[in-house]
Amino acid sequence: MREKLEKYYSFVFEKELLDEIVQVGVYKKLRENELLVDLGDKMKGVPLLLEGAIKIVREDKNGEEILLYFLERGDTCASSFASAISNGKCGIRAIAEKESEIIFLPKEKLDEWLVKYKSWRNFVIESYNIRLNEMMETIDSLAFMRMNERLYKYLTDKAQIMRETSLNTTHQDIAYDLHTSRVVVSRLLKQLENEGKIKLHRNKIEILEF
Amino acid sequence: MREKLEKYYSFVFEKELLDEIVQVGVYKKLRENELLVDLGDKMKGVPLLLEGAIKIVREDKNGEEILLYFLERGDTCASSFASAISNGKCGIRAIAEKESEIIFLPKEKLDEWLVKYKSWRNFVIESYNIRLNEMMETIDSLAFMRMNERLYKYLTDKAQIMRETSLNTTHQDIAYDLHTSRVVVSRLLKQLENEGKIKLHRNKIEILEF
DNA sequence: TAACTTATGTGATATTAATCACAAAGTAAT
DNA sequence: ATTACTTTGTGATTAATATCACATAAGTTA
Numbered sequence: 001m002r003e004k005l006e007k008y009y010s011f012v013f014e015k016e017l018l019d020e021i022v023q024v025g026v027y028k029k030l031r032e033n034e035l036l037v038d039l040g041d042k043m044k045g046v047p048l049l050l051e052g053a054i055k056i057v058r059e060d061k062n063g064e065e066i067l068l069y070f071l072e073r074g075d076t077c078a079s080s081f082a083s084a085i086s087n088g089k090c091g092i093r094a095i096a097e098k099e100s101e102i103i104f105l106p107k108e109k110l111d112e113w114l115v116k117y118k119s120w121r122n123f124v125i126e127s128y129n130i131r132l133n134e135m136m137e138t139i140d141s142l143a144f145m146r147m148n149e150r151l152y153k154y155l156t157d158k159a160q161i162m163r164e165t166s167l168n169t170t171h172q173d174i175a176y177d178l179h180t181s182r183v184v185v186s187r188l189l190k191q192l193e194n195e196g197k198i199k200l201h202r203n204k205i206e207i208l209e210f
Numbered sequence: 211m212r213e214k215l216e217k218y219y220s221f222v223f224e225k226e227l228l229d230e231i232v233q234v235g236v237y238k239k240l241r242e243n244e245l246l247v248d249l250g251d252k253m254k255g256v257p258l259l260l261e262g263a264i265k266i267v268r269e270d271k272n273g274e275e276i277l278l279y280f281l282e283r284g285d286t287c288a289s290s291f292a293s294a295i296s297n298g299k300c301g302i303r304a305i306a307e308k309e310s311e312i313i314f315l316p317k318e319k320l321d322e323w324l325v326k327y328k329s330w331r332n333f334v335i336e337s338y339n340i341r342l343n344e345m346m347e348t349i350d351s352l353a354f355m356r357m358n359e360r361l362y363k364y365l366t367d368k369a370q371i372m373r374e375t376s377l378n379t380t381h382q383d384i385a386y387d388l389h390t391s392r393v394v395v396s397r398l399l400k401q402l403e404n405e406g407k408i409k410l411h412r413n414k415i416e417i418l419e420f
Numbered sequence: 421t422a423a424c425t426t427a428t429g430t431g432a433t434a435t436t437a438a439t440c441a442c443a444a445a446g447t448a449a450t
Numbered sequence: 451a452t453t454a455c456t457t458t459g460t461g462a463t464t465a466a467t468a469t470c471a472c473a474t475a476a477g478t479t480a
Contacts, residue, residue, distance in 0.1 A: 058346055058353075066353040068346070082339035086332075091346055114324055114331050121324055122296075128338045129292035135345040136268055136278070136301055142352035143268075143276040143389050147437070170457065179353050181438060186458060202446060202457065357467070380427065391468060396428060412427065412476060 001027045001103065004050045008074050017117045021048075025103040030054075030096040037077065037094040043084040045106045049075045052100020053161045057093050057177070067154075067177040068092065069134040070161040078131040081124065085110050098162065148188045150178055152197065159207050166206040211237040211313065214260045218284050227327045231258075235313040240264075240306040247287065247304035253294040255316045259285045262310020263371045267303050267387070277364075277387040278302065279344040280371040288341040291334065295320050308372060358398045360388055362407065369417050376416040 002022055009018065025048070030036060036047060039059055047054075054071040056079070071077060071094075083090040084107040113120040141150050154177065158167055171185045178185070189205070192198045199206040212232050219228065235258070240246060246257060249269055257264075264281040266289070281287060281304075293300040294317040323330040351360050364387065368377055381395045388395070399415070402408045409416040 058349060060350055060354045062354075064354060066349065068349065078338070079342060082335060082342065085335055086339065088339070091343060111328070111331060118321075121321060124335075125292060125295055128288070128342075129296065129298070132289060132292065132338075132341065132345065133301060135342065135349065138349055139268060139276065139278065139345065139352065140270055142349065144270045144272075144274060172457080182458085183439075183460085184437060187460080190459075200458085382427080392428085393430090393469075394467065397430080400429075410428085 001025070001050075004101065005103065008050060009048070012074070012123055013119045014117055017113065017120055020109070020113070021103065021105065024109055025105050028102050028104055030100040030102065032096060032098050034096045035093070036096060036102070037080060037090055037092065039091065039093050041083070041090045042087060043080040043090055043107065045104050046076055046081045046084055046110065047094075047102040047104055049073050050101040050103060052102075053097040054100060055095050055097045055177075057095070058091070059093060064179060065093075065176050066179040068138055069131070070097065070158065072161050075130070076123075076127050078128045081110065081127070097158075147178070147180060147184060148191060151185065151188050152192060154178060155192075155198065155205060155207055156210050159210075166204055168204050170203060211235070211260075214311065215313065218260060219258075222284070222329060222333055224327055224329045227323065227330055230319070230323070231313065231315065234319055235315055238312050238314055240310040240312065242306055242308050244306045245303070246306060246312070247290060247300055247302065249301065249303050251293070251300045252297060253290040253300055253317065255314050256286055256291045256294055256320065257304075257312040257314055259283050260311040260313060262312075263307040264310060265305050265307045265387075267305070268301070269303060274389060275303075275386050276389040278348055279341070280307065280368065282371050285340070286333075286337050288338045291320070291337070307368075357388070357390060357394060358401060361395065361398050362402060364388060365402075365408065365415060365417055366420050369420075376414055378414050380413060 005018060005021060005025075009021075013021070026045075028047075030052065036054060037043065049071050051073050054075075054077075056068045056071065056077070057065050058068050059065050077092075077094060079090055079092050080094075082088065114124065141153060145153070151174070154174065155167065159165060171189065172182045174189075175182045175185045189198065189200060193200050197207070197209045199208060215228060215231060215235075219231075223231070236255075238257075240262065246264060247253065259281050261283050264285075264287075266278045266281065266287070267275045268278050269275050287302075287304060289300055289302050290304075292298065324334065351363060355363070361384070364384065365377065369375060381399065382392045384399075385392045385395045399408065399410055403410050407417070407419045409418060
């Protein structure tokens with residue numbers, strides 16, 4: 001744990017803070033598709049992502065989903081931060097997109113560290129900032145782009161986050177993330193394939209053009 | 211300024227912090243439709259809203275707009291906070307929807323106060339939290355609701371923010387905020403009128419049912 | 421009051437996406 | 451190999467929204 005923490009966070013946090021994190025942080029390994037946070041959860045701390053990829057989705061009353069954004073190493077979940085510190089509920093669901101490693105930081109420390117460590121203050125503010133910007137990008141996609149563009153953006157974004165050039169996924173799963181129907185996804189994927197941007201296989205999509 | 215600050219913020223901030231705010235804060239009155247923050251601005255501080263209503267919109271490359279949310283008294287602009295503290299650019303535009311009063315807090319103090327005042331830390335985290343939730347609501351609307359529902363929600367939300375039961379606005383302006391066309395807005399408004407939820411006048415919409 | 425300007429109403433048509441229905445292909449299980 | 455299940459492909463239809471074109475109405479200004 002110390003090793004990976006150093007690797008991704010030594011330029012972010014002061015030495016003393018890294019020491020504290022090692023002391024109080026709880027290391028956890030997440031299996032692929034493991035649920036990390038569910039709608040309405042009250043967070044007892046915040047996860048610091050060491051490795052892997054986490055999908056953050058929003059769900060409405062009818063159980064319909066929409067992808068908000070992905071977290072990757074170096075990220076934290078701003079939504080849980082707020083929930084942890086104010087004892088409120090979390091409005092999102094977080095699922096590991098692949099095997100991931102996190103450090104869970106207990107909520108008691110969150111405010112204390114804000115006082116003690118400038119690097120922690122920067123990190124928290126910066127995390128919120130990143131997340132607000134991700135949300136704005138999501139809003140841009142929804143408001144300004146048509147489904148074919150959203151689909152292509154989804155594929156290239158996800159490939160980057162997963163650090164792969166092909167995605168192992170089904171059309172139905174994509175449809176859930178984009179909140180549309182499988183039929184629509186299949187048709188638009190075929191269109192993207194005809195444009196030479198991707199190549200389709202069963203349970204797998206190769207991305208040829210980024 | 212002291213008076214209004216006390217009125218809306220005395221339960222939020224400690225006495226010492228209120229004193230500091232009075233010392234370093236710059237009071238400003240905004241005319242209706244005055245531009246407070248523009249896309250790409252680098253913020254020199256954050257606005258604290260004392261009175262009025264501010265509209266926050268997002269714009270894409272083609273100059274097309276979409277409303278993100280409204281600020282009202284007691285609110286601050288989380289987007290400018292991040293921009294101010296990290297010297298980054300602001301990704302939004304903020305326009306006074308009606309005559310408003312703000313206190314502008316210089317960015318030099320923002321981090322200092324995080325160390326000194328627990329109430330300031332809470333306020334900042336809470337503001338981010340509120341804003342993230344507003345963004346999620348906007349995403350919900352875009353992803354899960356049809357235009358007629360979005361329109362009705364827009365009207366009732368805006369009426370609440372403006373503390374009025376009628377809105378002085380044109381169909382075209384609504385269309386800009388919802389990122390659709392005037393024709394669509396006019397038709398759906400007529401539909402809402404037929405359902406008895408609103409009453410249409412020239413340059414004015416009465417809301418009969420909340 | 422006439423001439424303009426701005427705001428609203430509405431038919432017709434086009435486009436995008438959602439939905440239904442079913443076939444075909446690939447994979448897994450017995 | 452047969453059966454069952456999952457995934458993908460595709461035509462047909464419907465619904466929502468966007469776009470065009472123009473009429474009418476309500477204010478404004480000369």
